[in-house]
Structure formats: structure tokens, C-alpha cells
């Protein structure tokens with residue numbers, strides 16, 4: 001560290017000798033640089049990142065209130081694992097676990113503690129839940145004197161990559177029910193058919209990553225109960241409620257997907273998605289103590305007291321846990337319900353705008369996670385990737401991707417509606433999608449001129465062009481209507 005150089009007065013970093021040089025990339029620099037210069041250069045380079053609020057690819061929270069930001073900064077220097085030193089932080093963690101266990105209807109007596117743990121996100125939560133199922137199954141098979149070296153797990157082909165990671169990292173065969181055109185989630189009947197004596201659990205998703213659709217956990221539970229009863233098995237269910245865990249309890253209270261169903265033994269949820277906390281927090285809950293094999297829980301004493309831990313990482317920040325507690329008590333059920341209702345309504349505005357263009361099929365459901373997944377009706381002249389790239393020019397990040405195996409010939413664009421995505425932004429997005437379609441429409445006309453000779457004899461192409469011209473008129477009408485609507489809103 002260079003101690004001889006006096007710090008630069010603030011405000012002169014651009015004039016410093018560091019400004020004309022690029023920042024070190026490959027090797028750590030020998031010399032120090034003034035903090036203002038380091039800050040300014042990194043800050044400036046980060047301007048090239050996308051704008052998180054316009055990142056409609058992500059479910060993860062991008063804004064929180066000032067009060068919560070303050071709490072986050074106040075606790076940024078606390079290592080969560082030092083539980084003896086930070087007992088209040090540990091207690092806030094346990095309060096979150098208890099609130100979530102009750103929100104998910106765990107069978108608990110008055111005053112009984114919930115069983116669960118805060119994680120870095122749903123991926124870590126899923127690793128832990130999967131390990132608990134694997135251990136439980138192995139213990140059971142060992143006790144029965146049966147082989148326990150070929151565990152498998154049954155999921156839909158639409159699972160998030162963390163399930164594939166779990167299977168590969170922890171040597172569990174992944175048996176997937178492939179989705180099909182028109183049905184983009186796991187079919188419970190086919191899942192139950194795949195279950196065998198080596199199945200450690202069936203994983204259902206409450207809010208498929210691809211289109212936000214809720215899988216039918218109740219039907220899965222009922223079919224699996226029947227099969228278990230017939231054969232004498234105890235195959236359990238895990239619910240991956242990464243997104244839906246903070247939506248269903250507020251918007252679809254009657255929907256049975258959680259611990260109300262007897263085979264649901266564990267649930268994960270991302271605090272950093274619709275739990276409304278910045279990236280870095282997830283939760284896994286078990287139905288009862290018996291569902292978490294105790295040989296997976298480590299007890300450490302070198303931090304001052306006996307502390308049970310069941311996480312993959314040792315150290316981690318406390319801020320996100322504190323922020324989760326803040327959101328739970330600040331918003332309460334009423335606040336979460338309002339936020340989720342707003343998200344659903346904004347999703348409807350986006351969906352209707354997209355439907356009105358006449359160019360897309362909608363592949364998401366109105367009553368799942370508030371996302372709109374849509375694919376082009378006619379891909380002969382441009383595809384979803386082109387639309388995604390053109391939306392990027394307007395600042396929007398709207399990913400295009402193929403659906404999972406079984407429906408991977410279909411590509412979708414997906415818009416995730418988060419809490420900070422306002423009605424005004426929803427309307428602007430619809431306008432921009434419409435504009436992009438209009439710009440793309442110009443391309444086929446050039447194409448027609450370039451290929452006039454071949455086109456004249458090609459009846460199908462001409463019919464296609466006619467169709468596009470008609471739909472462009474419709475679109476012009478929509479744009480005019482939208483412009484009027486916006487003027488009205490602005491005038492109001």
C-alpha cells in the first residue's frame with residue numbers, strides 16, 4: 001500500500017494521472033490508487049451494465065425502501081454465522097422461519113417452532129432439501145436391508161437448472177417428465193408413473209421459470225398417495241415455490257399446494273424474488289423435525305456456544321435476513337397482497353397489449369406467477385431473438401429462449417412483472433413492443449423488392465404479405481388508440 005501519496009481532494013479524479021489509463025484487468029496492480037479514482041472508474045464502467053429496473057428477465061427484487069436500505073447498510077459488516085455474537089440477528093432469522101412455516105400451513109402447535117433455514121437463494125435451499133430426501137431414503141433403505149446406491153428424483157423437464165445441479169453434484173438420477181406443446185409443466189399422472197422404489201421425492205414447481213404456471217401439486221399429492229398406499233411406499237413431495245411461495249398465500253389462499261397436503265415434506269422459496277428482498281436470500285422449510293434427518297445438522301461450538309447449522313456455506317451476510325424480517329413486518333399480509341395484486345394487474349395490461357398486436361400466442365397463465373410468456377404466430381420473417389435484440393435498443397431486457405425438452409421447438413419471450421414495474425412502465429413496454437413490430441414490418445417490404453422475381457410466382461408468400469399488410473393496419477390502429485390512452489392518462 002502506498003502511504004506516501006497524499007489523498008486526492010475530492011472532485012479531481014478525472015484530472016488525475018489515472019484517467020487516461022485503463023483499469024488493471026489481469027494482474028493485481030503493484031501500486032495503490034486513490035480511493036476516489038478507484039470509485040469513479042468502477043462507477044463509470046458499471047454504467048455499461050443494463051438498468052436493473054428494465055431487466056424484465058429477472059424475478060429478483062431491484063428496489064427496496066430507504067429505511068430498509070439503511071438497515072442493510074447498518075448490518076453489512078455482520079457475519080451471520082457468528083450467532084453467539086449476534087443473537088438478535090439469529091432471532092430475526094428464526095422469526096422469519098416461524099412466519100414462513102405458518103404461512104405455508106406447517107402442522108404446528110401454538111408456540112411450536114418452525115423447522116427451516118435461511119439460504120443464499122432457492123438453489124441452496126433446493127440442495128439442502130434434496131440432500132435431506134436422499135439421506136432419509138438411504139436411511140430407510142439401509143434399515144430395510146435394501147440397496148441404496150441408485151437414488152432418483154422425478155421432476156418436469158421444465159425445472160430450473162438448480163435441480164440439474166443438485167442431481168449431478170449429489171449423484172441422484174434425474175428422471176424428467178417431458179412437457180409437450182400446449183402443456184408446459186409437469187403432468188402429475190406421468191410423474192407418478194415414473195416413481196419407483198428408488199425415488200427420493202417428486203419435485204413440483206409453484207411457478208415454472210419458463211411461463212410462471214403453477215403445477216398441480218394437489219393432484220400430484222392425491223395420485224402419489226394412492227400409489228404409495230397400493231405399494232406400501234412413502235414417496236414424498238418437495239415444492240419448489242421459488243417464485244410462487246410469496247404469491248399463492250396472498251392471491252390464491254384456497255389453492256392447496258403447501259403443507260396442507262400430507263405428502264409435501266419441504267418447500268423452498270426465494271426471499272429475493274416475490275419475498276421482495278435484494279439478491280442473496282432464500283428459505284427452505286420442513287414440515288416437521290422428523291423430515292430433516294439429524295445427521296445432516298452440524299453442531300459447532302467454536303464461536304462461543306452450541307449452534308446447529310445446516311447450510312452449504314459457513315459465513316454469509318446478515319443484511320438480507322434482516323431485510324426479509326423488515327419486509328414481513330412492514331408489509332404484513334395486507335401489504336404483500338396489495339403488491340401481488342398490483343403485479344397481477346400490470347401483467348394483465350402487458351398481456352392484453354401483446355394480444356392486441358395480433359402477432360403473438362400467449363403461453364403463460366393469468367393465475368400463476370405474474371409473467372407474460374409469448375411467442376410469434378408467424379416466424380417466417382423474424383423470430384423472438386430479433387424482437388428481444390430490438391427491445392434492447394429501447395432499454396428493455398426481455399429474454400428469448402426455447403421451451404424445455406418436449407416443447408423446445410417453441411421459442412418464447414418472457415416479461416417478469418416485479419413489484420417495482422409500474423403501470424406506466426407496463427404501458428411503455430407495450431408501446432415499444434408495438435414499435436418494434438412496426439420496424440420489423442419494414443424488413444419484409446425490402447425483402448419483397450429484393451426478391452420480386454421469385455416472389456411473383458410464389459402464391460404462399462404473397463398471401464403471407466397480404467396478411468402482414470392487414471395486420472399492420474390493425475397495429476397502426478392500436479398505436480393510435482394507445483397514444484390517445486396515454487394522452488388521457490397524462491392529462492388526468
Ligand SMILES: Cc1ncc(COP(=O)(O)O)c(C=O)c1O
Nearest residue numbers: 121122123160162209240242270
Ligand atoms: C422455479 C425456480 N426454482 C429455483 C430457482 C433458483 O432460485 P435462486 O435464484 O433463488 O437460487 C429459480 C430461479 O429463477 C426458479 O425460477
